Amino acid sequence: xxxxxxxxxxxxxxxxxxxxxxxxxxxxxxxxxxxxxxxxxxxxxxxxxxxxxxxxxxxxxxxxxxxxxxxxxxxxxxxxxxxxxxxxxxxxxxxxxxxxxxxxxxxxxxxxxxxxxxxxxxxxxxxxxxxxxxxxxxxxxxxxxxxxxxxxxxxxxxxxxxxxxxxxxxxxxxxxxxxxxxxxxxxxxxxxxxxxxxxxxxxxxxxxxxxxxxxxxxxxxxxxxxx
Amino acid sequence: xxxxxxxxxxxxxxxxxxxxxxxxxxxxxxxxxxxxxxxxxxxxxxxxxxxxxxxxxxxxxxxxxxxxxxxxxxxxxxxxxxxxxxxxxxxxxxxxxxxxxxxxxxxxxxxxxxxxxxxxxxxxxxxxxxxxxxxxxxxxxxxxxxxxxxxxxxxxxxxxxxxxxxxxxxxxxxxxxxxxxxxxxxxxxxxxxxxxxxxxxxxxxxxxxxxxxxxxxxxxxxxxxxxxxxxxxxxxxxxxxxxxxxxxxxxxxxxxxxxxxxxxxxxxxxxxxxxxxxxxxxxxxxxxxxx
Numbered sequence: 001x002x003x004x005x006x007x008x009x010x011x012x013x014x015x016x017x018x019x020x021x022x023x024x025x026x027x028x029x030x031x032x033x034x035x036x037x038x039x040x041x042x043x044x045x046x047x048x049x050x051x052x053x054x055x056x057x058x059x060x061x062x063x064x065x066x067x068x069x070x071x072x073x074x075x076x077x078x079x080x081x082x083x084x085x086x087x088x089x090x091x092x093x094x095x096x097x098x099x100x101x102x103x104x105x106x107x108x109x110x111x112x113x114x115x116x117x118x119x120x121x122x123x124x125x126x127x128x129x130x131x132x133x134x135x136x137x138x139x140x141x142x143x144x145x146x147x148x149x150x151x152x153x154x155x156x157x158x159x160x161x162x163x164x165x166x167x168x169x170x171x172x173x174x175x176x177x178x179x180x181x182x183x184x185x186x187x188x189x190x191x192x193x194x195x196x197x198x199x200x201x202x203x204x205x206x207x208x209x210x211x212x213x214x215x216x217x218x219x220x221x222x223x224x225x226x227x
Numbered sequence: 228x229x230x231x232x233x234x235x236x237x238x239x240x241x242x243x244x245x246x247x248x249x250x251x252x253x254x255x256x257x258x259x260x261x262x263x264x265x266x267x268x269x270x271x272x273x274x275x276x277x278x279x280x281x282x283x284x285x286x287x288x289x290x291x292x293x294x295x296x297x298x299x300x301x302x303x304x305x306x307x308x309x310x311x312x313x314x315x316x317x318x319x320x321x322x323x324x325x326x327x328x329x330x331x332x333x334x335x336x337x338x339x340x341x342x343x344x345x346x347x348x349x350x351x352x353x354x355x356x357x358x359x360x361x362x363x364x365x366x367x368x369x370x371x372x373x374x375x376x377x378x379x380x381x382x383x384x385x386x387x388x389x390x391x392x393x394x395x396x397x398x399x400x401x402x403x404x405x406x407x408x409x410x411x412x413x414x415x416x417x418x419x420x421x422x423x424x425x426x427x428x429x430x431x432x433x434x435x436x437x438x439x440x441x442x443x444x445x446x447x448x449x450x451x452x453x454x455x456x457x458x459x460x461x462x463x464x465x466x467x468x469x470x471x472x473x474x475x476x477x478x479x480x481x482x483x484x485x486x487x488x489x490x491x492x493x494x495x496x497x498x499x500x501x502x503x504x505x506x507x508x509x510x511x512x513x514x515x516x517x518x
Contacts, residue, residue, distance in 0.1 A: 048338040183446035191311025
C-alpha cells in the first residue's frame, strides 16, 4: 500500500532544496519552488481565514442575528481593489481595519510603550547586584542615542562627544540585531537540514540534489572555458 | 636592499591574498556553512550548553510556582520559518504546564501557526481533541484573526469566539466553568511564540489586565523584547538556545538540544569569517593608503 506521507516528504524535500538551489544561481527548480510556496501559502491562508470567519460568524446566524452578515459584505468589498470603476469601495474595509487597529493600539500604546519605556529606563535598579550599573548604562545609552538625532543644535563641544557616544550605542544595537538575525537564520537552516537528513525518504532527494549541483558546476565550468 | 625588496614582495603577496579572500565567491561561504552545520547534525559533538540564562530561568520559575489550574494562554505566531526555534520551546513549556496541572488555552494569531498547535499537543499528550483532558485542561481556539484586535476582543471577553477550532461550544467545557471575570484578568500568563512582534501582547493583556507576559521568540526578536524585560515581560526563550535550555529544565532534551552543536559551530565559523573579512578590509585599505 502506497503511503501518501512519503510523497509529502519527497515534495517537501524537493521544495526545500529547490529554494536553496538559488544560492548557487537562479534556476528553474528555484522558480517552481518559489511559485509553489507562494501559491500554497496564499491558498492555505485563505482557507484558514474563511474557516475561522465562518466559525466566528455561524453561532450568531444560528441565533437569528442575521445583521452579522454585514461583516461578510464589508469583507467582500476588498474585491473591488481589482476594479478601476469601484475601487473606492475597497477603501471602506481598509478604513475599518486600519481605524480599529489604530484605535486599539492608541488606547494602550501610549502608556505601555511610551510612558512605561521612559520610567523603566530610569528605574530599572533592583534585580541583581549588577543592575544599578546596567540601569546607568541603559540610561546613558538612551539619552546619548536620542541626542544623536537632535538636529536643532549644532553638534559641537560636549554635544559632539555625547552624540558620538550615542552613535556607538546605536552601532552596538545594530551589531546585536545582526548577531541575533544570523542566529535565527542558522537555526532555520539547522531545522531544514535535520528534516532533510533524518526524515525518510528525504535523504534520497538530498543525494539527487548534490549530483545535480555537481553536474551544474561542471556544466558551468565547461561553458566558461568554451567562451 | 635585497631585504627591503623581499619585505615589499612579501607584503604585496600577503596583501593580494587578503584581497583575494575579500573577493571570494560568496558561494564558497555557503558551502562552508553547509559543511560546518552538517557535521554536528550527522555526528553530534556533545558540546556543553553552558549555564541556563536568567530570562529562561525566570520564566521556568514563574510557571513552576503557579498554582494548579491557573490559566496559561499560548499564542502561536510561528510560521514554518520560525518553527525551528519556537516550536521546541512551545512543546517544552506545554510539557511543564501539563506536569504542573495548569490549564492551557491555545490560539494562533497567524494562519500558518495553526498546525503547530495541533503538533504541540500531539507531541506532549499523544493526542489533541481526543485526549480525555481536552476541554478540561487544554483548549485550542484555532486561528483568531487580526492580531491585536483579535487579542483585545478575546482579553475583554473569553467567549468572543464561541467555539474552539473543532467546533465545540466553549460554554459547555469544564475549562471555562469557574472563570471569575471571563477576561484576561483570569489569565496567569500569556506566552507569545513567534518572531514578528511581542508589543501587541504586552499592550493588550499586561497593562490593562495585569496578566504576566512571556515569550518563546525567534532570536531575531530578542533585541525588541529586551526593553520590556523584566517589568512587563517576565522571561523569554531566546531562539533555539532558549528552547534548548527549557528542554533541559523540563528534563526532556529534544530537537533544540540536538541542534545546539550545529548552532555553536556555525556561529564560530561566521565569527572567523567576519574576522578574516575585517582583517582583509583593513589590510587592503592600508595598502591603498586609506589609513
